[in-house]
Amino acid sequence: MTIASTTAPAVGPLDPDDGQRAYDLDRAHVFHSWSAQEKITPLVFAGGAGCEIWDFEGNYYLDFSSQLVNTNIGHQHPKVIAGIKAQADVLATVAPAHANLTRGEAASRILARAGQPFSKVFFTNGGADANENAIRMARLVTGRDKVLSMYRSYHGNTGAAVVATGDWRRVPNEYARGHVHFFGPFEYRTEFWSTSAAQESERALKHLERIIQSEGATSIAAILIETVPGTAGILIPPPGYLTGVRKLADDYGIVLIFDEVMAGFGRTGDWFAFQNDTVNPDGIVPDLITFAKGVNSGYVPAGGVIIPPWIADEFGERVFPGGLTYSGHPLAMGAIVATLDAMEEEGIVDNAARVGRDLLAPGLAALAAKHPMIGDVRGVGVFWALDLVSDPETREPVGPQVIAALKSELMKRGLLPFAADNRIHVVPPCIVTDEEVARALAIYDEAFTAVEA
Template sequence: MSNAADLDPADGARAYELDREHVFHSWSVQSALKPLVIAGGKGTTVWDYDGTEYLDFSSQLVNVNIGHGHPALVEAIQRQAGQLATVAPAHANLARGEAAKRILEKAGPSFRRVFFTNGGADAIENAIRMARLSTGRDKVLSTYRSYHGNTGAAIVSTGDWRRIPNEYARGHVHFFGPFLYRSEFWAETPEQESERALQHLERVIQAEGPASIAAILLETVPGTAGILVPPPGYLAGVRAIADRYGIKLILDEVMAGFGRTGEWFAFHAFDVVPDLITFAKGSNSGYVPVGGVVMSEEISDAFEDRMFPGGLTYSGHPLGAASIVASIDAMEREGIVANAKRIGEDVLGPGLAGLAEKHEVIGEVRGLGVFWALDLVADRATREPVGAGEIATLKSELTARGLLPFTADNRLHVVPPCVVTDDEAARGLQLIDEALSVLGG
């Protein structure tokens, strides 16, 4: 797919040299880094300066939903840059208004306005601010198995290890969400897990003082934590508990939204409507940094006659807005969300289940759409996770075979772009099969 004649390996060497000399990487020990240099991409494929191609089963950070180099997005960004490259958020702009309109149409009739941000983390920050201001309360409840971003309140809302060295924001309380495979509640069925997790949440609320709690913040389908599809009744149960105590429900769809689960928004597959939705990179496949908060009518109305004390220089940036418009229109026109749903049901789901039958190292397969995880274990009986060494080996084997993987903890996440074809999905499964055979052998 790459045109090797246009690639100069010297540019790749130069890119690597500049990176290691001058670029500081996130979540990394700098001296240990050996980053792969990417020169270009198209659809589900990226390539380096030597012309080596990789099937992108990471979607970079699980966000290139529409694929690399989609011509409609590229053209929309170029056209907008030529017309109006930037504008202050205080002014009205056609691209921004069209983007907000399309997002609201996809979210559903319960929602009124969109507040645009630079990305997912500051979408979380502003959703929390809206919940606190509209309720007059302070505390935010979120789960231990979660990731919400790396800014002040977002990282403290996060449940994993990245929160611990960054706990500077106030008013955050964590609880355990449902995860039957590694249940905190001694559950044996999805229904038990849901019921007991809801009981646990309500007891935390009661112990913390319901009148002190502004919001419950959840990833609709926790992503980096392991593609934890909520069991039957859980999200509806959280909604009922929130309503009982006057608490706002924020659903984080930064990773799960815009086709990733085979729905425009992941919550559409569950019996729940939140008060606030956060979105970001999936809305335009990360072509331009963008994010936002979708606000219910009630939350929006809370600021009709009072100032909202928040703003960003790049809120509703025209390049980001134009790319959202182009992305939503292309996804609708080309049936991309439906494709993600079908691929999950017909190809990835059955294929990964087949790999689990073949490879003892797979403890559980979880997911939907193009949003899947393999929970890899050293022992199926004890469910002991494999170690970092095995994951490093797996990652190396996959990359050597031409597949760009996404790994986290003891898991391989299978998260190709929503435009992945049957043949590409089958090829990815074959490469995973080969790499797991090395790991098992």
């Protein structure tokens, strides 16, 4: 595999004064998401390459957060940078009403990886508005209103997407109508008093069917689920669950939407999570797929909805009432084409599968055996979570002070972590090497040892 150098900055010498200026300008003028503005101290980064990122003081970090679990191809991949530059030289922007070669090439590549029966792509600016438009399509083709989604979920921070979200971010933003939530399966912290994966799946499906019946099936347009809930804890569905959801959707005439914004494009070791045998052993297919993040690693904002003919054809003579000024933006499309081609040519998706199977699965299990704080290890590909507990018997989650201490210890040792609630998510780029995984596992081990002491 050929990736950009991770041993030296890609641009000129580092000046700590630039870092201080960046911080001062940020604190003076930038309003940050999900933050109390006076209580944050944002990290300042100067550059990145491959799986590393560095600051203006010359400190290097293994990026095992992939930023927001989106830099699947790593930082500054030379082929993707070249693709963006080449498109900028030809046509930097064009209205979405016009046809554009790069947009068509991007759509055809995405559809080739999604497989049958999908035939069209509606491009958006990111994952949230991908979910917005998938919800809109489902409502329009069914003539129904309600959308069912999980409590353990995150679907974005726009009107309907944030209300479809199940976590705390939904609560201060509940302005959209017609949203109902349910509990999905989570064997380690079961809501259903189950004692096995099979029982968890069976009871979670019964719960979902009772929600459908109680809400009135003829009022429900869509079931929207993350194929693998990501921010909520990387929750691999138990065998039979996705198959059961597909059957319920079919039985009650409901559109099934898989949100693959985080789980798609290599993260699980397959192009899409629903194509992964661990996630979806029966190979069921959703009606709509939403994507973003890994499709071009966020180099230029992009997302979209992957659509089958039966839904696309609904709008053959009927106007689809949705659109975005930057839908299918040429620079984003250039980044998608270059990303998907590079991932194919360099075997990057296969690398993610191999790393997960041969390195992360056994390596994280060994960490859990050594550190009682790690109550559960779950994941696939380069998509893993460590569920941290203060008591292995009661499974009581650790408090925020423990997570803060772990983050500090990891950063001191040169690893940029992803933390959510009581968990550390292990989510490196899909290009991660064996040596980088070994370094990371050693750093996790040292950090847990330090905090436990």
